[in-house]
Amino acid sequence: MRKKTALAVTALFAAASLTLSACGSAEDADKPVADVSSQTGDKAATVLDQPFEKPDLVLKDTQGKEFDLREQTKDKPVLMYFGYTHCPDVCPLTMSNLADAKRRLAQKLPKDELAKLQVVFVTTDPERDTPAELGKWLKAQDPSFIGLTGDFPTIQASARTVGISIDAPKKEKDGSVTSMHGKQVIAFSPKSNAGYVLYNGEEATADDYAKDLPKIIKGENP
Amino acid sequence: MNPRTTLVVAIAAVSALALAGCSTSDGPDKTSASGKTAESGRTAAANAKPELSVTGGYMPAPVTKDMGGGFLTVTNKGGADKLTSVTTDISDEATLHETVDQKMKKADSFDIPANGTLELGRGGNHVMFVGLKKLPKEGDKVAVELHFEKSAPIEVELDVESATHNPKSH
Numbered sequence: 001m002r003k004k005t006a007l008a009v010t011a012l013f014a015a016a017s018l019t020l021s022a023c024g025s026a027e028d029a030d031k032p033v034a035d036v037s038s039q040t041g042d043k044a045a046t047v048l049d050q051p052f053e054k055p056d057l058v059l060k061d062t063q064g065k066e067f068d069l070r071e072q073t074k075d076k077p078v079l080m081y082f083g084y085t086h087c088p089d090v091c092p093l094t095m096s097n098l099a100d101a102k103r104r105l106a107q108k109l110p111k112d113e114l115a116k117l118q119v120v121f122v123t124t125d126p127e128r129d130t131p132a133e134l135g136k137w138l139k140a141q142d143p144s145f146i147g148l149t150g151d152f153p154t155i156q157a158s159a160r161t162v163g164i165s166i167d168a169p170k171k172e173k174d175g176s177v178t179s180m181h182g183k184q185v186i187a188f189s190p191k192s193n194a195g196y197v198l199y200n201g202e203e204a205t206a207d208d209y210a211k212d213l214p215k216i217i218k219g220e221n222p
Numbered sequence: 223m224n225p226r227t228t229l230v231v232a233i234a235a236v237s238a239l240a241l242a243g244c245s246t247s248d249g250p251d252k253t254s255a256s257g258k259t260a261e262s263g264r265t266a267a268a269n270a271k272p273e274l275s276v277t278g279g280y281m282p283a284p285v286t287k288d289m290g291g292g293f294l295t296v297t298n299k300g301g302a303d304k305l306t307s308v309t310t311d312i313s314d315e316a317t318l319h320e321t322v323d324q325k326m327k328k329a330d331s332f333d334i335p336a337n338g339t340l341e342l343g344r345g346g347n348h349v350m351f352v353g354l355k356k357l358p359k360e361g362d363k364v365a366v367e368l369h370f371e372k373s374a375p376i377e378v379e380l381d382v383e384s385a386t387h388n389p390k391s392h
Contacts, residue, residue, distance in 0.1 A: 087326065088291030088319070088350045093282065096385035140285045141385075172328065176317075180325040202345040206386050 044199055044208035045187075045222040051194035052186065054078070055158035059122070059150035062135030067148055069120070070193070077190045077217045078118045081201060082159050082166055082182030084125035085137040091181050092141070094201040095121060098185070099142035101209035109214060115144075116190065117217055122159070123149045124166045125179040162186050162195050191219035270301035270336065272373050279380040281351075282387050283360045290358065292316075292349035292366065292380050296340040304331040304371035305340060308349045312364050315352040321345060331371065344388045358382040 057069040079098060083091035098119055105114055121138060123129035126149045129137075134147035148155075152168055159166050164182040171177055185204065187197040197216060199208065212222035275297050284290035290313075296305060308316040318329045332347055334340040342348050349366070358364055362382040369375050 085285075086289060088284070088289050089282075089321065089326075089348055090324070090345055092285045092291075092385055093344065093388060096282075096285070100384075100386050137285055137288075167325065174328065176328045178325055178327050180323075183324055205388065 043222070044204040045212050046198040047221050048196050048198065051189070051192065051196040052162040054188055054193050054195060055161050057122075057148070057154070057158040059148040059154065060131055062131045062138065062147040064131040067146070069148075073118045073120070073188070074193065075190050076116050076118050077219065078120055078188040079185055079216075080120045080122065080162070080188065080195070081185045082122050082124050082155070082164055083201075084123050084169075084179045084181060085129050085133055086125065086177070086179065087181055090202050094185060094204075095119075095138070095141045095145065097204065097206040098209055099145070100206035101213060102142060102144075104206070104210045105213055109217070113217060117213065118146060119144070120146045120148060122155055123147070124152075124155065124159075124181060125169045125177070126150055126152050126155065127169065128177065128179075187216045189219035190217070197222060272298055272303035272334065272336075272370070273300035274298050274303060274334065274370065274373050274376060276368065276376055276378045278389070279366070279378045280383045280387060280389075281358060281364050281380040283358060283382055283385045284351075284354060285385065287354040287357050288352070290351040290354055292351060292364070293342045293344065294349075294378065294380070295342070296334050296368070298334045298336060298338055298340075300336065301372075302336040303334045303373050305334060305368060306331045306371050307369045308366050309369065310351065310364065310366040312356070312358070313351040313354050316366070317350050317352070318347070319350045320347045326350075334370070360384050 054070055054073070059067055059069075061067040081091075081094055081098075083094065085091070102114065102117070102119070119142065121134070123134060129147075129149050131147070131149055134149055138145040138147045156166055156168070159182060164184060164186075166180050166182055169177050169179040181201070183201060185199040185201050186195040187199070188195045197212075215222045277295050277297065279292065279294035281290055281292045292308070305318065308318065310316050318332055319326050320329045320332075321327075329347070332340050332342075340347075360382055363379040364382060365377065365379050367375050367377050
């Protein structure tokens, strides 16, 4: 109960700070973490003053092989998103935007540069998203995308460390399943390995990603 | 009122203030679809016949045949009605879904306020198509029939757009 209230208050503050920054003029001065300095104008990225540590996460990839996120994406630029494949709207929108941005950059960036980018999709519905299901879905969008699945509490705990809250899928009386996707795409720097930029998955466009990724690949601020 | 409802209401209030204060481009849209307009319309036209029209229907090209989403706007120039179901040849399972806090849930029906609009859009309410009989490609059209509580069914075609199509975004 107390936890819920705290959450509610935090959410309200977050909403309020968004409101303020959306109305105020953008300043480049140092900003607190929750301040979304770039919601106005044409910038979709939110650069965090206090980056998140990369989750210490070991799950199964789409081949069913163990994947150690920290070890296998070390010193590489990473985009991470939490979602599920039985999602008709925001999850495929987000992943298709990333795929589209990557396709566009293939004409601009050297191949080896772009190949460093690791796009990681972590399922929030591991029961339905088996390695094979995940693989099929991601391959249709971009064969290079990494899909991770495993134990839900592990996934939930790692999401929490990067500020993303997800609830376990819930079976409804009519047999349908209510699942939940994360709100943000998190970019991890190849320099610090920290999650330093956030995108709202629902609002950021392929254009936004295409514009920012050349910098993110270098660990620079977009 | 449970805490979660309170939270949603509070946030809605904050965002509403924000929109009013900033007069952003999507301000007018939000206002026309807002509860207030609908509420006053409902009392005035409580027993009036709904007059529905459907515009802007689209389906983002689905990733696989497993699943697709549909979006559209129903405009009502008469009394209140409800969107109760959607049928289509392309799937035997088309259901209404609402999204609340990044969570999708099956909905029994969607209210169409008197003299208001029902908007099914990215990140919000949508039609979910499960088990597509063929994979629609960008440029295709998908015929659907909308069923209402009061009005006669309306047939519309959803334009299949790119997977990244999002008319709402900047």
